[in-house]
Amino acid sequence: MLSLAEKKEFLHSIELFASLKEEELLRLALAAREVFVPAQTVVFEENSPGDALYIIVYGKVRVYHNDIELIVCQRGDVLGEIAVVDRGARSASACTLVDSLLLKISYDVFHEILVQDLHAMFAVFKLLGLRLRRNAEIFERQHQELLRAYEQIKATKDRLAEENINLRHQLKQTPLFKDIIGTDEKLVKILSMVEKVAPTPVPVIIRGESGTGKELIARSIHYGSLRADQPFITVNCGAIPEDLLESELFGHERGAFTGAVSPRVGKFEAANHGTLFLDEIGDMSLNLQVKLLRALQFGEIQRVGSNHTAIVDVRIIAATHKDLKQMIVERTFREDLYYRLNVITLELPSLRERKGDIPLLLNYFIEKFNKELDKQVEGIEPAAQECLLTYKYPGNIRELENIIKRAMVLTKGSIIKLDTLPPELQQGKRSVQESSIPETYRDLKNAKEMAKRMAMCEVEKAFLRYLLGITRGNVTEASRRAGVNRTFLYKLLARNQLDVEQFK
Known part of the structure; x- marks a missing residue:
């Protein structure tokens, strides 16, 4: 607490009150009320009436407008003096940054002093003019900073848009099965099915052991579809704890559960107009299966902690290594969800x-x-x-x-x-x-076929390496020496995953 003498001395040190007579300064000190304001507490809000001004004895106060910081005031600074002149609406808000002690002087006391002392009135209006110019300079500086920030954001947006266009163009030039290697009859049949299924909007189940390439097939379906330039989002249902998977899929609102400090967009919303790949769907709980079924049937989802229903347009591709039909018998997978998903099923062969x-x-x-x-x-x-x-x-x-x-x-x-x-x-x-x-005659046939393919592959690759080596990667000269056209030679190189550049 300040004594009366300390208040008087402190107020005399403030430029706004430096010209006041002794008796007016004393009256002001008597009328000034000490207010302790804890850190992060609003002192006054924008558009509130100017019913008092404040002087900082100690502490720090942030003055801001529309969440934009104007100035940080400290000991000896005056707050709210402009609005208190005519009791008008305040043009900014003020909030303490640390514990602060303020002197509060009411509108009535302030005006009574101004009316009785013309020198004080002149000093006040002179100071107000300086403050207005200072505020104008602050606004102009921040306006220029905002313009620079806008130009940077616009340039970044334009660059990202251009990169997006380039990536989409590259995507269209990328072969559908670029990273899927093999000529096995079962695999070829699956790839043929993928080409037919991809352009349609129907859901797909991909079954196969771990490591057989289920996600590669899912990506091929997406990039062969009309949604190819939209998001492809993956969720491994078996890798996320059950209590977090709902939030992962559908999102959550702030405060929906402990740790939900801000709203979050779920994978369904992130995949809107694109494809959502649900890997290991057989690990999903029955409770979540109900919500997934609703999303499939009606295209409707709700974030955790929200009553608002969002409409999404998402193609579902699900994958599992489990036998879903057996899971239906065991009542661990919903039959209605299975038949909603099971429009097309692709069975991937193991490497064996x-x-x-x-x-x-x-x-x-x-x-x-x-x-x-x-x-x-x-x-x-x-x-x-x-x-x-x-x-x-x-x-x-x-x-x-x-x-x-x-x-x-x-x-x-x-x-x-x-x-x-x-x-x-x-x-x-x-x-x-x-x-x-080989354990059976069929295994024997497969073993013979494997040996034949291996030998043919090795001979073909050795031939191509020799040819490109002696021609230093010159495809025209290599095709002339081999007695084949360049197009056919390029096909052989692609089939054997050989890069011409490494021979130059």
Whole structure:
């Protein structure tokens, strides 16, 4: 608390009251009321009546207009003096930044002093003029800053729009099955089905073991559809806890649950007009299945903690490694949701069922990781290749990819050797491996076909490497030497995942 003498001395130090006579200064000190205002507390609001002015004894007060900071006032600064002249509406708001002590002088006291002392009135109006000019300068400075910010935002928006156009153009030029490698009959049938299904709006279920490429197929469906330039959003239903999955899918409002400090857009809204890929849908709870069914039937969703219904236009592609029909029998998957989703079902074969594609996949991954790891690997030694061709691959293509990546990281030369493969593959190598012995006549036919494809692939690739090597990557000269046209040679290069640039 300030004593009367301290108040009087403090007020005399303020420019606004420096010219007051002794008795008026004393009367002002008696009338000034001390107000303690905690941090982050509003002192007055914009458009409120100018019923008093405030002087800061200690602390900091932020003055702002439309959430734009005008000035931060400290000890000795006066707040609200302009509005208090005519009791008009305040032009800005004020809020303490830290605990502050203010002296509050009412409109009535302030005006009584001005009426009785012309010198004081002159000083006040002189000071008000200075304050108005200062405020005008502040507004002009902030106006210029806003203009610069607007120009930066506009330039960024224009750049992003141009990048978006370029990306969409590149998307249209990208082959639909660019990263799907193989010529197996089952795979070819699936890709043929994808080409037919993609342009339609129908939902699709993709079934297959982990690592068989379910997301790649889902992306191919999306990018072959009329929604190709709209979002493709993925959600792994098995990787998100049940209590968070609803918020992930449908979004939430602020305060919907502990930790929901701000509203959040869900994946359905993010995928509006595009495609939502629900991976491992068999892991979704029955409670969420009901809400998913409603979204599919009516295109309606509600954020967690909201009563507002939002309309969305989303194509659903679901994937699972589980038997959904058996889950219906076990009452862990809703029958009505299954039939809503099951317009088209694609069954992806495991890598064990398409071993004839392994040589193509090996070549593809070697080329891929040569670029990614800056390597010069050219092939695989026979012992290592035998292991790779006879292994069962419980993790399918994803496991094969990781095996090759590991081997190439450990490979020092240009050939992948047996000792760079994981121990479980090395231990499984025998002169005649059990896993390589066909168990049925059908397995025997598949084994023969695999061996034939592998041999053809290796011979073809060796031929192309030799041809491009002696011509230093000159496709015209290479096609002349080979006695084939350039178009056919390009097809051979694409099939074997060979890049002409690496031979130049």
